Amino acid sequence: MAPLPSSSLSDVPASPSESGGPAFSPLYQQIKGLITRSLQAGEWKPGEAIPSEVDLAARFRVSQGTVRKAIDELAAENLLVRRQGKGTFVATHSEEKIQYRFLRLMPDDGEQGSVDRKFIDCRRVRAPADVARALELKSGDAALQIRRVLYFKGQPVVFDDIWLHGGLFKGLTAERLSDYQGPMYALFETEFGVRMIRAEEKLRAVAADPATAALLNLAEGYPLLSVERLSLTYGDKPVEIRRGLYNTASHFYRNEVS
Amino acid sequence: MAPLPSSSLSDVPASPSESGGPAFSPLYQQIKGLITRSLQAGEWKPGEAIPSEVDLAARFRVSQGTVRKAIDELAAENLLVRRQGKGTFVATHSEEKIQYRFLRLMPDDGEQGSVDRKFIDCRRVRAPADVARALELKSGDAALQIRRVLYFKGQPVVFDDIWLHGGLFKGLTAERLSDYQGPMYALFETEFGVRMIRAEEKLRAVAADPATAALLNLAEGYPLLSVERLSLTYGDKPVEIRRGLYNTASHFYRNEVS
DNA sequence: AAGTGGTCTAGACCACGAT
DNA sequence: TCGTGGTCTAGACCACTTG
Structure with missing residues (x-):
């Protein structure tokens, strides 16, 4: 690229297709969009x-600083991970450090022990109305329902009722879930190419219903923390909705507000 | 400043006092520290x-870009707010937009209505052992206890039990609390110069005790969302610990995990 | 028009990791 | 030693707000 005296940006229209629109988008935002698409x-x-940043700068015909700013934001959004001296990597749910970003339950005494899972069932069914609405499915479309219990140090603590977008998880069975070692979201991303980016949660206190009470070995009516989660992938497309019921007798849901 | 060929940074030692240490701190981090101190x-x-960025660059004898990066991080941490064309401002709890950063309870149906508060008491007492530990007080030091109920659309929904660092809030009374219009954290920052920066929370589901049940107009044993919050000011100094009990029958605690 | 933050560039050098 | 990301600078221009 010719080393023009810094007027070269005018040559790159903000949005080549959209002309005349009042929308202005900085170059690094466009680069960010291109990287996200890839x-x-x-x-x-x-x-x-x-x-590398230099390669991307050449590919997009912008300066390294502009690519850098785009990557900075993607790293802040946990889509990419920078490693000095090595390169920039696509984030994955398989990493140790990232595992507990979505599992926010902590034991009262110190560190997270091992977590055991037991799957109750994994069925392919027509999505109920509320699930269809949340996952942006047409009524009657297929959905996957998974139910499981999580055990901490042998004790049942969490009951999860999970609903997945039917079209994206063809061939998912209870067996594959049970066989897979590691976080469920890691399986989703390696086996189905669906990467959970972020999630919105609604928390409530509820009384344990008879079925859940039995599963968690509690008395009916026992106070449980209800966590309704909507998980989104690229482009804020909803792909999972789940409701977790947590026994918070010796665990708590940690949160930071800043 | 002499336009040296970019070796000028070597002239600015990473940490003027700490010599020989293996610690390396980028210039912009040091600038960030200086701004935070101010x-x-x-x-x-x-x-x-x-x-302005130019003024700060001159004051600290660094380039505008370096000041910029420092301010960028402080803005990301909600300590500063940038406004294009106007300047960079110290964040405040009085702003509309920032109010609901710490109040995460939302009604099931749409928007937040008006919130009424009723203060039950505001007492100056010796800090109990657990409070003293959390607020890093010596046992026997003074603490302030505030108890209040929040009403949404006339209905009692939240019972707060709040403990404040005694030394920082001299002269705080139930009357001043009641008279003040606006968020409590806004009062803290304007009247006592104590600005809450961030908070750590532990959430649980619990059964309503008789006293709380009466205050919230509920049956004893009703499931309540318990929110234990430790609030920190500059330098991560703890200044408030509170426990909120929320009736989540028609409200939920919203959270985003990303 | 002047001042502020926001974007973009080009180039130099530093810190880190692999070779 | 080389390639990667990380820091820093200097300067130009753009976008927004105010006078």
Whole structure:
């Protein structure tokens, strides 16, 4: 690229297609969008390195600083992970450090012990109305329902009722879930190419119903923490809705507000 | 400043006092620390503008870009607010937009209505052992206990039991609390110069005790969301611990995990 | 028009990791 | 030693707000 005296940006229209619109988008935002699209398209898989900043700058014909700012934001959004001296990598749910970003339950005494899972069932059914609405499915579309219990140090603590977008998880069975070692979201991303980016949660206190009470070995009516989660992938597309019921007798849900 | 060929940074030691240590701190981090100290010292009050980037660059004898990066991080941490064309301002709890950062309870149906408060008491007492530990007080030091109920659309929904660092809130009375219009944290920052920066929370489901049940007009044993919050000011100094009990029958605690 | 933050560039050098 | 991300600078221009 010719080293023009810094007027070269005018040559790059903010949005080549959209002309005349009042929308203005900084170059680095456009680059960010292009990188996101490549991530979405699977050009670079979770855990892999993306091209170096210099390479990307050449590809997009912008300066390294502009690519840098785009990557900075994607790293802040946990889509990418920077590693000095090594490169920039696509984030993955398989990493130790990232595991507990979505599992916010902590034991009262110190560290997280091992977590055991037991799957109750995994059925393919027509999505109920509320699930269809949340996952943006047409009524009657297929959905996957998974129910499981999580055990901390052998004690049942969490009952999860999970609903997945039917079209994206073809062939998911209770067996594959049970066989897989590691976080469920890691399985989703390696086996189905669906990467959970962020989630919105609604927390409430509820009384244990008879079925849940039995599963968690509690008396009916026992206070449980209800966590309704809507999980989203690239482009804020909803792909999972789940409701967890947590026994918070010796665990708590940690949160930071800042 | 002499336009040296970019070796000028070597002239600025990473940490003037700490010599020989293996610690390396980027310039912008040091600038960030200096700005934070000025905020802490009250050189610029909440709501006021801080000096322009150019002025700060001149004051600290670094480039504007370096100041910029420092301010970027402080803005990301909600200590500063940037406003294009106007300047950079010290964040304040009085702003509309920021109010609901610490009040995470939302009604099931749409928007937040008006919130009424009723203070039950505001007493100055010796800090109990657990409170003293949380607020890093010596046992026997003074603490302030505030208890209140929050009403949404006339209905009691929240019971708060609040403990404040005694030394920082001299002269706080139930009357001043009642008279003040606006968020409690806004009062703390304008009247006592104590600005809450962030908070750590532990959430649980519990059964309503008789006293709380009476205050919230519920049956004893009703499931309540318990929110234990430790609030921190500059330098992560703890200044408030509170326990809120929320009736989540028609409200929920919203959270985003990303 | 002047001042502020926001974007973009080009280039130099530093810190880190692999070779 | 080389390639990667990380820091820092200097300067130009853009977008927004105020006088």
